[in-house]
Amino acid sequence: MNSLDRLVASFAKLPGIGKKSATRMAYHVLDADRSYARLLGEQLVALHDNIKRCSVCGSYTESDPCPICLDSTRDRSVICAVERAQDVRVIEESGEFRGLFHVLGGTIAPLDGVGPEDLAIGSLIERILKGGIAEVIIATNPTIEGDTTALYLQKALKTTGVLVSRLASGLPVGGDLEYADRLTLSRSFRGRTPI
């Protein structure tokens, strides 16, 4: 196994990358200017030293607390609870939300041995108890695990008296009734809004 094979093996560990794609990527790096391989390599080596988790919200950041947690122009009365750090980026890029975030760090998945105690729920309650929070928007994915986590969270936050809401689930915009699955359709009916 030479350097090239080892690089292919490492690339193949990335999500969504099989052996064929990994091989293509490795040859691309070899064919490209050597400065590209060096740059990408150095970025990867330094990655964990440069990026940490925000001690307040748990998202990835270069400075702690993260720019979002420090931003005084944001609505500091609303916290959006997401499964993973990358969800913060997705929501930020949509520009639809101007409040704060809280990264749960996963979902309750008993089959994978993940219980509520493995998620950042205690720290969320602490943030609420410090005061100033009016609403928590649960933005877990509309999956079995995401639903379970949302339900658990809703119960756990009940004593805090904060308003708890959940992102609407239903037909995606531009979608077609014909191609909607039964569960999505069922949710669209239950979550219907008067017009």
Next chain:
Amino acid sequence: MNSLDRLVASFAKLPGIGKKSATRMAYHVLDADRSYARLLGEQLVALHDNIKRCSVCGSYTESDPCPICLDSTRDRSVICAVERAQDVRVIEESGEFRGLFHVLGGTIAPLDGVGPEDLAIGSLIERILKGGIAEVIIATNPTIEGDTTALYLQKALKTTGVLVSRLASGLPVGGDLEYADRLTLSRSFRGRTPI
């Protein structure tokens, strides 16, 4: 733009990787053990120092000449001419060929400004003139550029007196006549074999 954004931008330069996949990959590296990021990074930084082009056949190798060119158990009378270095790997993995290779380094593509003089054709003729070569198998892709290159190569090698052949082109095994395009079907007819 922080370290994470810069990593996403670098990942997005890989072939077949869009911004979404690049983001997913970057977060995966962050979520994974830091030893993985370090390993992949160091492999990339050292890549061009470890892997060079074989001075004989032009494929990527750690030692020059490459193991294939040095292997005395291979059939040293046949050279398979391929477009790119990764094609050597594909053919090697098929186990269908036990001769030597020659990497042309691309195809003749006038629109991209690539002429015959940009390909490793001179060095192929030199290898043939040194003697001992009975056949050159042209394994360029069955595309317009690959066909053009094969035609040019066939003419260029005529004076050497060596037998020149080309990989068969036609219906892929397991394919269906119904889904074959006209050009592939036309080639299948022209290249038909008596049974």
